[in-house]
Amino acid sequence: MAMHLIISQAWQFVASLCEFSEEITHLHSRYNGEYLRAFKASFCMRHVSIFILTCTICYIFYDEDLLPRFSCVINLTLLFLCNLLGWLCGLQGPTPATISEITEKRHxxxxxxxxxxxxxxxxxxxxxxxxxxxxxxxxxxxxxxxxxxxxxxxxxxxxxxxxxxxxxxxxxxxxxxxxxxxxxxxxxxxxxxxxxxxxxxxxxxxxxxxxxxxxxxxxxxxxxxxxxxxxxxxxxxxxxxxxxxxxxxxxxxxxxxxxxxxxxxxxxxxxxxxxxxxxxxxxxxxxxxxxxxxxxxxxxxxx
Missing domain, CATH: 3.40.50.12100 (Stimulator of interferon genes protein)
Structure with missing residues (x-):
């Protein structure tokens, strides 16, 4: 289950990277030319903290012989449940940059x-x-x-x-x-x-x-x-x-x-x-x- 949570958070991390690349194009108009402000707006530090914590736990307790072999359907189901769990725990919330974009577009x-x-x-x-x-x-x-x-x-x-x-x-x-x-x-x-x-x-x-x-x-x-x-x-x-x-x-x-x-x-x-x-x-x-x-x-x- 922890591995699926890592995958879920990894996708969130990749999405944040893509968002950061988009925010760079608005670096001067939105962030006064500061890369750090654009980075903070594109990443939710809570997502990053959970991702690092989960990876650390899996690394410490990793044992290939103990890993269960699940079918593709079960893996997808567990991945979905992990995403759902992350959403319920507030780990899938929008980043500040996303909120700002929605606010701007919808006036x-x-x-x-x-x-x-x-x-x-x-x-x-x-x-x-x-x-x-x-x-x-x-x-x-x-x-x-x-x-x-x-x-x-x-x-x-x-x-x-x-x-x-x-x-x-x-x-x-x-x-x-x-x-x-x-x-x-x-x-x-x-x-x-x-x-x-x-x-x-x-x-x-x-x-x-x-x-x-x-x-x-x-x-x-x-x-x-x-x-x-x-x-x-x-x-x-x-x-x-x-x-x-x-x-x-x-x-x-x-x-x-x-x-x-x-x-x-x-x-x-x-x-x-x-x-x-x-x-x-x-x-x-x-x-x-x-x-x-x-x-x-x-x-x-x-x-």
């Missing part, structure tokens, strides 16, 4: 980077200051918004990644009302950089008004435009997949952020449903659904 790093950039460059500043901004807004506008303790920024995330300058363009039941007091921060060499948020009025089916702070998650615009650029090699399916990955990543970031507790709401919706007509009031209904759910949660907590 898996795009959404992750956009979500983090959106948080560290915008949400990390705006969300913690939202309560104070809403308090100032309510003082000037007869408490138009709900309590500053429960008011949230509603981030719109359409899976199509198509966003509009004015929400009224997409849904007549949504109308811009007013800006809340802006936030000024010195950032990236810009003195007093302005961060603004808008209050919108949302009408339900009975034309009753609801007021909330709403805006699109702006990185979606980048995903949408990438699918229109041929050199980006970014298909419509890639865009939808990245939009979902962006949602999951952003949600994880915000839920684990100590600076942004209960001050956001991700409004994720499919604005390109298959097999059914597009509703002109889809967006307002989605926002209202979140507002009513939020009211229900607040009511339950107050009991």
């Amino acid at each position: 898996l790093n795009v959404a992750h980077g956009l979500a983090w950039s959106y948080y560290v460059g915008y949400l990390k500043f705006v969300l913690p200051a939202l309560k104070v901004s809403v308090e100032r807004f309510n003082e000037e506008n007869n408490n138009l918004l709900k309590s500053s303790n429960t008011c949230r920024l509603h981030l719109l995330i359409p899976l199509s990644c198509r966003i509009y300058g004015d929400l009224k363009e997409i849904d007549a039941n949504i109308k811009f009302v007013k800006e809340i007091p802006p936030l000024y921060i010195d950032r990236a060499g810009i003195k007093g950089r302005v961060f603004k948020n808008n209050v919108y009025r949302i009408l339900d089916e009975d034309h009753r008004p609801y007021y909330c702070i709403v805006e699109y998650a702006t990185p979606l615009a980048s995903l949408y435009e990438m699918s229109d650029v041929a050199s980006a090699a970014f298909s419509k399916d890639d865009r939808i997949e990245q939009a979902k990955l962006f949602c999951r990543t952003l949600k994880d970031i915000l839920e684990n952020s100590l600076q942004c507790p209960n001050v956001f709401r991700l409004v994720i919706y499919d604005d390109c449903p298959k097999g059914e007509a597009y509703s002109e009031h889809l967006l307002s209904r989605e926002i209202l659904k979140h507002l009513k759910q939020q009211q229900s949660e607040e009511y339950d907590l107050s009991i």
